[in-house]
Amino acid sequence: MALVELHSVSKSFRKGDETITPLDDVSLDIQAGEFVSLMGPSGTGKSTLLNLVSGIDRPDSGQIIVDGTDVTKLSRTQLADWRAANLGYIFQTHNLIPVLTAYENVELPTLLLKLSASQRRQRVELALEAVGLSDRAGHYPRQLSGGQEQRVGIARAIVAHPKVVVADEPTGSLDSETSQQVQVLLQRLNQELNITMLMVTHDTEVAGIATRQLVLDRGKFVDRMAGTQR
Amino acid sequence: MIAYVLKTLWRHRTRTILTVSGSAVAMFVFCFVGSVQEGLHRLTTGSDADRSLIVFQENRFCPTTSRLPEDYARKIREVSGVRDVMPIQVWTNNCRASLDIIVFNGADPAQIEKSRPLKLVSGSWDQFRSQRDAAIVGRSIASRRGLKVGQQFSIGDLSVRIAGVFESTIPSEENLIYTSLAFLQYTRGLDSAGLVTQHEVKLTEDADPDRVAAAIDEKLRSGSVATKTRRKGAFQASTLSDLVDLIGFAHWLGYACVGLVLSLVATTTVMSVQDRIKEYAVLQTIGVRPLTTMRLVLTESILLCLVGGLSGTLLAMIALSLGGFAIGAEGATIAFRPTPNLAVSGSIVSIFVGIIAGIAPAVQAATVPIVKALRQP
Numbered sequence: 001m002a003l004v005e006l007h008s009v010s011k012s013f014r015k016g017d018e019t020i021t022p023l024d025d026v027s028l029d030i031q032a033g034e035f036v037s038l039m040g041p042s043g044t045g046k047s048t049l050l051n052l053v054s055g056i057d058r059p060d061s062g063q064i065i066v067d068g069t070d071v072t073k074l075s076r077t078q079l080a081d082w083r084a085a086n087l088g089y090i091f092q093t094h095n096l097i098p099v100l101t102a103y104e105n106v107e108l109p110t111l112l113l114k115l116s117a118s119q120r121r122q123r124v125e126l127a128l129e130a131v132g133l134s135d136r137a138g139h140y141p142r143q144l145s146g147g148q149e150q151r152v153g154i155a156r157a158i159v160a161h162p163k164v165v166v167a168d169e170p171t172g173s174l175d176s177e178t179s180q181q182v183q184v185l186l187q188r189l190n191q192e193l194n195i196t197m198l199m200v201t202h203d204t205e206v207a208g209i210a211t212r213q214l215v216l217d218r219g220k221f222v223d224r225m226a227g228t229q230r
Numbered sequence: 231m232i233a234y235v236l237k238t239l240w241r242h243r244t245r246t247i248l249t250v251s252g253s254a255v256a257m258f259v260f261c262f263v264g265s266v267q268e269g270l271h272r273l274t275t276g277s278d279a280d281r282s283l284i285v286f287q288e289n290r291f292c293p294t295t296s297r298l299p300e301d302y303a304r305k306i307r308e309v310s311g312v313r314d315v316m317p318i319q320v321w322t323n324n325c326r327a328s329l330d331i332i333v334f335n336g337a338d339p340a341q342i343e344k345s346r347p348l349k350l351v352s353g354s355w356d357q358f359r360s361q362r363d364a365a366i367v368g369r370s371i372a373s374r375r376g377l378k379v380g381q382q383f384s385i386g387d388l389s390v391r392i393a394g395v396f397e398s399t400i401p402s403e404e405n406l407i408y409t410s411l412a413f414l415q416y417t418r419g420l421d422s423a424g425l426v427t428q429h430e431v432k433l434t435e436d437a438d439p440d441r442v443a444a445a446i447d448e449k450l451r452s453g454s455v456a457t458k459t460r461r462k463g464a465f466q467a468s469t470l471s472d473l474v475d476l477i478g479f480a481h482w483l484g485y486a487c488v489g490l491v492l493s494l495v496a497t498t499t500v501m502s503v504q505d506r507i508k509e510y511a512v513l514q515t516i517g518v519r520p521l522t523t524m525r526l527v528l529t530e531s532i533l534l535c536l537v538g539g540l541s542g543t544l545l546a547m548i549a550l551s552l553g554g555f556a557i558g559a560e561g562a563t564i565a566f567r568p569t570p571n572l573a574v575s576g577s578i579v580s581i582f583v584g585i586i587a588g589i590a591p592a593v594q595a596a597t598v599p600i601v602k603a604l605r606q607p
Contacts (some may be wrong), residue, residue, distance in 0.1 A: 054515065056514070056515055056600040056601055056604075057600070057601045076520055077519050077520060077521065080514060080517050080518060080519040080520065081517065081519065082517075082519025083515065083516070083517040084516065084518075085517070087517075089515050089516070091512070091604070093507075095508070095512045095514070095604075097234070097509060097513075098509075099234065099237035099238050099239070099240075099241045100237065101235065104233070104234075108513075108516055108518060109516050111231065112516070112517045112518065140368050156516070160517075
């Protein structure tokens with residue numbers, strides 16, 4: 001059984017007099033440990049699909065099942081609990097909490113789980129170590145570079161040991177050198193920690209690090225390319 | 231999560247300090263208004279107010295206009311239900327409402343010591359009893375005027391030597407200066423030999439105050455001066471009637487202060503939430519529950535209110551304690567006192583206002599569409 005299953009998922013919304021349908025009867029299976037990239041022109045439903053899998057948006061119809069849980073049937077509070085335990089989210093613009101240090105930002109998701117203080121500390125230290133930022137733990141976001149902020153964001157996404165990590169254009173706001181470092185990091189996390197990843201990107205080079213690349217256009221998958229294992 | 235709230239407040243410290251200061255000032259005024267109302271309540275409803283009667287000249291108000299024969303005391307003692315009578319000569323520097331009213335009560339020193347709940351904090355009763363121009367002063371007026379034992383205190387034609395400073399379980403007493411009756415009667419300008427301003431009547435335990443009051447007036451009807459006898463509380467409320475109306479109106483000022491804190495903290499919290507609506511969406515994306523998000527916002531507004539409210543309340547308590555403030559008219563005074571009740575009210579109002587002020591922004595933060603909020607720049 002796939003870890004993430006989308007069955008006939010549709011989503012539309014009104015913009016003025018126009019009805020936009022970013023996802024039109026889309027189905028998709030993602031296996032545990034897979035690294036899937038989503039590409040396509042702007043406004044074709046990539047981020048919408050990511051948000052639906054994350055449970056921060058709801059489809060008009062269809063089912064989204066993650067590890068056996070139909071997330072479309074959960075209440076807002078249940079979804080929050082589910083995300084805390086099962087989902088990591090990497091934002092394009094990092095979205096770190098500015099008043100918290102790198103350590104505290106990474107610690108946030110662990111505060112929502114039933115963990116002892118020492119377990120929390122161990123997880124945060126490991127996550128920061130995994131992204132190579134142990135020496136920046138006490139720094140505030142304003143004291144970090146864009147690439148370092150994104151690595152803190154990645155550490156925050158993996159610290160709770162989620163089943164799925166979704167990434168919305170994780171290299172979109174980075175220069176090419178930093179983008180390269182983040183790509184390597186994401187690939188390493190997928191391969192070494194066996195984290196299932198779903199990533200939206202505009203960049204074909206970034207999409208290339210995924211084990212499977214999908215293209216969305218006008219609300220439907222238009223092409224499915226089997227990625228090569230790197 | 232409390233660390234997150236504290237750090238957020240600290241990050242916007244200018245806004246936080248301004249809001250806390252505004253709340254503190256408003257709660258300071260709220261406590262001051264509250265203390266005036268408590269003072270009036272104590273004056274008109276205490277046990278002393280209900281179990282004592284004041285015999286005053288009929289249709290007279292200012293103490294200088296009431297001139298009763300001292301000898302009335304003997305006749306009053308004959309009325310059933312009367313336990314004791316104390317003739318009192320009252321002198322005040324101002325019959326109108328004033329914040330620095332000076333009121334002298336002249337009575338028999340032995341009776342004062344016996345019937346008044348006074349305790350000397352400095353000086354001696356012996357000196358008060360033996361020295362003709364000796365006076366004991368309430369600690370409020372002593373603090374307000376900087377009076378100490380041994381000093382000479384003069385006002386108008388009156389000049390007394392301070393023999394003691396007293397405290398009392400009845401706060402308004404602490405705004406009085408007691409002298410001997412004879413001293414006040416024979417002071418130059420008063421011309422009151424054999425006359426007193428009022429008689430204060432202590433009742434027996436089973437006496438009905440209104441019935442005794444009527445009996446006293448009836449008995450003295452044949453005398454040279456007609457009297458009007460009332461319970462002490464009613465007498466003081468009547469004496470201070472203009473102030474009572476004003477103080478009644480002032481309670482709206484108290485509510486206005488609460489409204490001010492409410493609008494101030496609500497505005498700050500709404501602005502704070504709107505500035506950080508994306509942050510709350512990020513927290514919920516991470517897995518923070520909507521209810522927890524609400525609690526974060528509510529904690530922020532409660533902290534703002536509580537820190538401001540407690541600071542204002544504390545400052546008011548200190549000012550009331552050290553200032554010895556009182557307002558008076560026609561010889562009666564209302565003492566402003568810090569009380570535990572006032573401190574508790576100030577704290578509870580602060581928490582309550584913090585919750586009310588935070589509800590709308592807390593709901594906004596908790597129910598914001600996450601995707602829409604994440605798209606904000």
